Amino acid sequence: MELRKGLEDVAVKETAITYIDGELGRLYYRGYSIFDLAEFSNFEETAYLIWYGKLPNEKELEELRIKLSTNRELPDSIINYIKEVKKDANPMDVLRTAISMLGVEDTDNSDIMEKSIKITSKIPTIISYFYRSRKNLEIIHPDETLSHSENFFYMLNGKKPSEIESKSMDVSLILHMDHEMNASTFACLVVASTLSDIYSSVIAGIAALKGPLHGGANAEALKQFIEIGDKKNVEDYINKRLQSGQRLMGFGHRIYKTYDPRAKIMKEYVKEITKEKGIYNLYEIANAVDEIGIKELGNKGIFPNVDFYSGLMFYSLGFDPDMFPAVFASSRVVGWTAHVVEYLKNNRLIRPKAIYIGEIGRKYLPLEDRQ
């Protein structure tokens, strides 16, 4: 039996959701280029596309908009939990626990799609309530008149977003919404394939996304730019980092062997928003890391990935660095749940193999006879 470390190049399902061309750096949701969706679409419309397989007409879009905007509030038990949890808790742990509590509270008999929409509509509320309560600020209840992205920004910052903030938020969420069989989506499927419930699948996704090799890399990438401090230090920093065997965070990808198209799009928006926020120096450092990093690693097919610029984007939008993976999850939940629904149409228990390399037939010794 062949060992495929990291399951590289192993297909676990057929999908009509997302297609990636890792050589050319192209990404399509349901056949639509990520470049077009980022430019012309918004969170609600792209979520509809990913969940239902087509762009919605006006009525369909309005129906989804209403479901997403009227299900944002949390049960009191979860609000109390968020207010009482320790202020330095990891936001991914808080999110994971809050989704688990939602699962406990859930008594409705709606199908997985309806539950998925409700979970999606509540994640920004969980993140924003925790953000404000850890800073001893009053929580801001959701505003049904605002779009998903605008409301997220509003619940966090206490003011409605400007045009550039609103577009940047929408674009960021669109870019993170799905990415074929990444580690967190696979974790969701493993759980779903046992015919467990959708809350449990989403929790598995959050748990896998948290790690610094996956969704946690956005915070690590920003940390690098802050540590570098000035663009004249970039070359030295990269050399030291690579020579000491550390990875450049926000670089490299299992599928992309060229520039991640999402990073390309994110970079343009980050350039604009950092100017507006007075932190353009961080963009300049990031841009220098991008260029010098490619000189060092590009020949191995290692280029910036989505997490490289998204940390700087989320920072510009007001999020604390430890919250970036949770913001990522607020969008990826659409992809996770779409893949679960797709997989369950043709379910088979996911149960791979391990190649045993230990001993067999060892003699059991009573405790007192062991060395």
Ligand SMILES: CC(=O)SCCNC(=O)CCNC(=O)[C@H](O)C(C)(C)COP(=O)(O)OP(=O)(O)OC[C@H]1O[C@@H](n2cnc3c(N)ncnc32)[C@H](O)[C@@H]1OP(=O)(O)O
């Ligand atoms: C949303 C996302 O999840 S995007 C990914 C976010 N993660 C990061 O940015 C973390 C940094 N990047 C990485 O650790 C990796 O590129 C991963 C985990 C994303 C992909 O890893 P894999 O496809 O498994 O590649 P693997 O870990 O086997 O690395 C292959 C080689 O490239 C090197 N490499 C990979 N990424 C990097 C990097 N960021 N910096 C320096 N070297 C790297 C490895 O050291 C290894 O070198 P070697 O063959 O000389 O030992």
Ligand SMILES: O=C([O-])CC(=O)C(=O)O
């Ligand atoms: O596809 C991957 O392995 C990681 C990634 O970029 C994502 O999940 O967005």
